[in-house]
Amino acid sequence: MERPxxxxxxxxxxxxxxxVDLILFPLDTIKTRLQSPQGFNKAGGFRGIYAGVPSAAIGSFPNAAAFFITYEYVKWFLHTDSxxxxxxxxxxxxxxxxxxxxCLIRVPSEVVKQRAQVSASSRTFQIFSNILYTEGIQGLYRGYKSTVLREIPFSLVQFPMWESLKALWSWRQDHVVDCWQSAVCGAFAGGFAAAVTTPLDVAKTRITLAKAGSSTASGNVLSALHGVWRTQGLSGLFAGVFPRTAAIGLGGFIFLGAYEQTRSLLLELGRASP
Structure with a gap:
């Protein structure tokens, strides 16, 4: 069995x-502010939509790299016939x-980023320092469980759908999909997965932004969902669904397309080198 x-x-x-994180950051900011407990306008509205971008920039590379090397390794380890x-x-x-x-890398970056997004007047490093001072390391990992509980269902939908759409397209045209075709499949898979997992994203945002010591800050996803349902109903559970679906659908196109293109290029360069 050949190692990838x-x-x-x-x-x-x-x-x-x-x-994908830098290109789609404004949509992510709008989504976060729509989901914040103080409401869109009080969270900043359309002002300062790049607040928190340093945190995203620092966390993006190691976060995505960790995901894909684990993804590819487990696929290799669980080798089955195509x-x-x-x-x-x-x-x-x-x-x-x-x-x-x-998520071990993503969550601290997300916590700092989202707090900066709803408090555009504060600097990213100031927010990071304040979390460490008032809540310690556990403050940076607030929402870890809710993030994992959001991301796993999302990935359970997105990645099998992405792989299946690629396989179907390959079968229809009788050759392996091109990178742009993989990107299109990623857009459909990402957009659909984003829409159906929006309530979990709302719960994660509420937990991340909650005041330290509050019941929501404890990280109970069901409790956070119940609180949103009780105060805002179905519309609250799906707050930000349109920018989230648009961002992740477009993000799926860029993310999975760029991944396939870059990986193919690196593998070709590796084969060409002596």
Whole structure:
């Protein structure tokens, strides 16, 4: 069983992560402010939509690299025949493992970023220092469980759908999909997964932004969802669904397309080198 290019996966994943996070940052800010407990306008409205971008820029590369190297390794480790009915299960397990590892890097970056997004007057480093001073390291990992509980269902939908759409397109045209075709499949898979997991994203945002010591800050996802349902109903649970779906659909196009393109290029360069 041949080992895949793990170095190529690491670098390609990192490049793809940085590209999508920086390009789509304004949509992410709007989504976060729509989901914040104080409401869109009080959270900043359309002002300062790049607040928190340093945190995203620092966390993007290692976060995406960690996800893809884990994803590719687990796919390799759980090797099955490409025609096997177990292929979707393999992709689900690989994506879930990738999310658990990536969230160790993603969550601190997300906590700082989201607090900066709803408090545009504060500097990113100031917010980071304040979290460490008032809440310690556990403050940076507030919402870890809720983030994992959001990302795993998201990946359970997105990655098997992405792989299945690529396989179907390959079968229809009788050759492996091009990078742009993989990107289109990623856009459909990402947009659909984003829409159906929006309530979990709302819960994660509320937990991340809650005041230290409050019941919401404890990280109970069901409690956070119940609180939103009780005060805002279905519209509250799906707050930000349109910018989230648009951002992640477009993000799926950029992220998975850039990943495939960069990985293919690196593997070709590796084969060409003596």
């Amino acid at each position: 290019g793990f170095t190529a996966s690491l670098v390609a994943g990192g490049v793809a992560g940085v590209a 025609s096997s009915y177990l292929m979707p299960v393999k992709h689900m397990l690989a994506a879930s493992a990738g999310e658990v590892v990536a």
